[in-house]
Amino acid sequence: xxxxxxxxxxxxxxxxxxxxxxxxxxxxxxxxxxxxxxxxxxxxxxxxxxxxxxxxxxxxxxxxxxxxxxxxxxxxxxxxxxxxxxxxxxxxxxxxxxxxxxxxxxxxxxxxxxxxxxxxxxxxxxxxxxxxxxxxxxxxxxxxxxxxxxxxxxxxxxxxxxxxxxxxxxxxxxxxxxxxxxxxxxxxxxxxxxxxxxxxxxxxxxxxxxxxxxxxxxxxxxxxxxxxx
Amino acid sequence: xxxxxxxxxxxxxxxxxxxxxxxxxxxxxxxxxxxxxxxxxxxxxxxxxxxxxxxxxxxxxxxxxxxxxxxxxxxxxxxxxxxxxxxxxxxxxxxxxxxxxxxxxxxxxxxxxxxxxxxxxxxxxxxxxxxxxxxxxxxxxxxxxxxxxxxxxxxxxxxxxxxxxxxxxxxxxxxxxxxxxxxxxxxxxxxxxxxxxxxxxxxxxxxxxxxxxxxxxxxxxxxxxxxxxxxxxxxxxxxxxxxxxxxxxxxxxxxxxxxxxxxxxxxxxxxxxxxxxxxxxxxxxxxxxxxxxxxx
Numbered sequence: 001x002x003x004x005x006x007x008x009x010x011x012x013x014x015x016x017x018x019x020x021x022x023x024x025x026x027x028x029x030x031x032x033x034x035x036x037x038x039x040x041x042x043x044x045x046x047x048x049x050x051x052x053x054x055x056x057x058x059x060x061x062x063x064x065x066x067x068x069x070x071x072x073x074x075x076x077x078x079x080x081x082x083x084x085x086x087x088x089x090x091x092x093x094x095x096x097x098x099x100x101x102x103x104x105x106x107x108x109x110x111x112x113x114x115x116x117x118x119x120x121x122x123x124x125x126x127x128x129x130x131x132x133x134x135x136x137x138x139x140x141x142x143x144x145x146x147x148x149x150x151x152x153x154x155x156x157x158x159x160x161x162x163x164x165x166x167x168x169x170x171x172x173x174x175x176x177x178x179x180x181x182x183x184x185x186x187x188x189x190x191x192x193x194x195x196x197x198x199x200x201x202x203x204x205x206x207x208x209x210x211x212x213x214x215x216x217x218x219x220x221x222x223x224x225x226x227x228x229x
Numbered sequence: 230x231x232x233x234x235x236x237x238x239x240x241x242x243x244x245x246x247x248x249x250x251x252x253x254x255x256x257x258x259x260x261x262x263x264x265x266x267x268x269x270x271x272x273x274x275x276x277x278x279x280x281x282x283x284x285x286x287x288x289x290x291x292x293x294x295x296x297x298x299x300x301x302x303x304x305x306x307x308x309x310x311x312x313x314x315x316x317x318x319x320x321x322x323x324x325x326x327x328x329x330x331x332x333x334x335x336x337x338x339x340x341x342x343x344x345x346x347x348x349x350x351x352x353x354x355x356x357x358x359x360x361x362x363x364x365x366x367x368x369x370x371x372x373x374x375x376x377x378x379x380x381x382x383x384x385x386x387x388x389x390x391x392x393x394x395x396x397x398x399x400x401x402x403x404x405x406x407x408x409x410x411x412x413x414x415x416x417x418x419x420x421x422x423x424x425x426x427x428x429x430x431x432x433x434x435x436x437x438x439x440x441x442x443x444x445x446x447x448x449x450x451x452x453x454x455x456x457x458x459x460x461x462x463x464x465x466x467x468x469x470x471x472x473x474x475x476x477x478x479x480x481x482x483x484x485x486x487x488x489x490x491x492x493x494x495x496x497x498x499x500x501x502x503x504x505x506x507x508x509x510x511x512x513x514x515x516x517x518x519x520x521x522x523x524x525x
Binding site: 049072075076077078079081089093106107108150 | 433444
């Protein structure tokens, strides 16, 4: 569960990115976070992943109080999250299998656990035949599916996808969003940051809209900026 | 998922990193070798200088003349007391007859001296000290012995040796310290360059929940491998250079004034010092290089 209570964030250069944001995302929810560039979406993601700290307000992520979390606890908090980036951020010199195995090793998984878990996750994202391929040998959609598999491989309770379809064509974007929907149906909380109005409306989920550092709408049912397309 | 110490993984990754960034690894090893060779050369120079001064110190002695009123037997009786004094390494009794013989050596053609009686000279002790630095204190102690009439000592020469030794040791120590710090920064920057294009990999690991230790350990092993490889290479190169310089010095040193310590006599110590330096430079450099990239 994520809980932001009256969160303010002012950067060192004086920019006020968030102004009194309140947001609650319960376990098992699927939430779209939408808004124009510079509205504060990325700041929310960075706060949730503990890359930055809030200036004011209270912040809880999956049972961790990020206001007074010790630096040594941050990795353990991050293990409860699976993060997907717009630019995939795969390691080109590692195969698909190795890209997944190294994040499992990072959290202390044994070779046995790795051998058992990776085929399951690859099957879930439909890439079981591509385990030995390098990222550069895959299409954009396939690379993003590898990134989703990597986010899932440590069995997090929440997936955070930051513009996951930004680099994909509409067909691939739909495939990726359908996959995230399927993951949510399996019980994982999903938070998707996106600009894609058509996709947001197609899935008819909870939509949180943010602008100028404030939440301007929070509705369920496929709305984007309060307007149905 | 259980947390475990993945030492096998860290070592494998360390080796993998060394080979997958071949050129940077080669550059780092070359830098370590160069730095250790410069340090090693200065150290060996200092050690040899110290050794030569030590040899010269052994030659340093002073003479204690026995009171003329003492018979030879009484004079010999002082030996035990002199030997027991602090800082006295060796005491040799020289009779006035032996002293005259020594004096006349090389002066055989001087007719005026041929009839010189031994009685004009005194019985004496030739005294070697353990530490030349404490020579003046030892001289005072010997002067205090009843029966010793006069002391002949070249304190300035002794002090000169001490000064030279201290300067050589000080200069060597400062140079080694400076070179060590320079090496650390050069290696740190070399590893930093190697680390720079892996910052993405590190950032991904950190975002996936890797601890700083998990990210750091493969880099530490990489630094260790580079440091120790550089140290071993530098050790053998140093050996070769030393042998070459030794041969040249021995050839030019017809009078055998310069005494050089064989490399083999110091090999174990040099290897240990190089290995320790390689370890400190490699591991220290890696830790300095990786620190910045862990702040994600």
